Amino acid sequence: MRRVRTVRWCVGCLSASVLTVAAHAQLPLKEPPKGLMPNLGRPTQAADEVPLLDFDRYFIGSWTFTADAPDSVLGPGGEVSGTATYRKIGDGFYEAVFEGKSERGPFTIAETIAYHREQKVAFRHVTDSRGYSYTQAAEVGGNIGGDYRLFFKSAPFTYQGRQVRLNHTIYLAAPLTFRIDLEVAEGTGAFMHLSPWRMRRTNR
Template sequence: MNARFLLMLAALLVCGPAASAQPTEPPAGQVSGQAPDRGRPTKHDDEQPLLDFDKYCLGAPWTFEWDVPEGPLGGAGRITGTTTYEALGGRFYEATTAAEGPDGTFTVVEVLGYHKESKVISRHVTDSRGFAFDEIANVGADLGRFYNILFESAPFTAGGHTLRIRHTMRLNAPLAYRVSTSVSVDDGTISDMSGLPSQHQARSQMRR
């Protein structure tokens, strides 16, 4: 069995800084809510900006396409679809993905909890292909205004195998991010996946 496969997950990512007493409009090309322009070079002890999940994720659907190899979750081919985020109140959100792949259409529903001050995101993922799992992530940021979400799942069963997944999501543009995925099958060594699928948010085209 090929231990390298690609798991399509709903997009989750983020961008943003600590709140400011006098918020201003960001420069062109900078995501609203990111680290402020201090008017000087950054220093190693500058406070890292906190993610603003609402400002980045909520709104129009995210679109994606992903070329996947064969694995425990399905056949090889291209997966395409959209993911939409909704605030549930408090620290919680729901993401719904409608997708089509080599084995037909499927849906993914995620319930996410985001503790901004602790820089932690959890999510419970339910996939219509017959499996569910839980993940937790540390949220990191660098002073160059890039953000990383590092997810790791609890073991779960799919396709007759026990799987564990790690995702690294990196925000690298105001309306796009990239995801790298690694997986362990039946307690084997976690292997990096080749390829980095893109996610793009089409605010005007996708709104209804």
């Protein structure tokens, strides 16, 4: 009699384990991060309209950044890293604050950004605690695959008695990372490519 009860108890445990595994198997998986391209339910076509960049959806939140810049007219290069936070301050207006550290010490970059979605343009004023500020305008481009590019060009500004121009090209190709390519020129000289800043999302 004891053997029959033991067998029944083991069968019951096995059944409960199977049901538990089945229940876990039915739990929905965490939804993976999505890009900015809407799901059309079909392969994309050349005639499809490129969706407008959703600045709120992509940028707002916290990020980390790393770069390794060469020496330039802006000073000695070296590795930089830190955090960045984007937040909305009004309809079509945003603020970004970068808190970083470098071989020259800590620094802060504050940006006020205006984005006109329908016109596909953006403007920003940037103040860098390392001793300069500038204003930039950008055209916003994209493709049907959901990749976007913001090409910011600065007005000439003065830093330590030298006239400087800065270009920043922001490449958006993945929902959790993006890249900022930098170019700097002194006076009317040719642009020099600096190390890209690699951004990675930490949270919203």
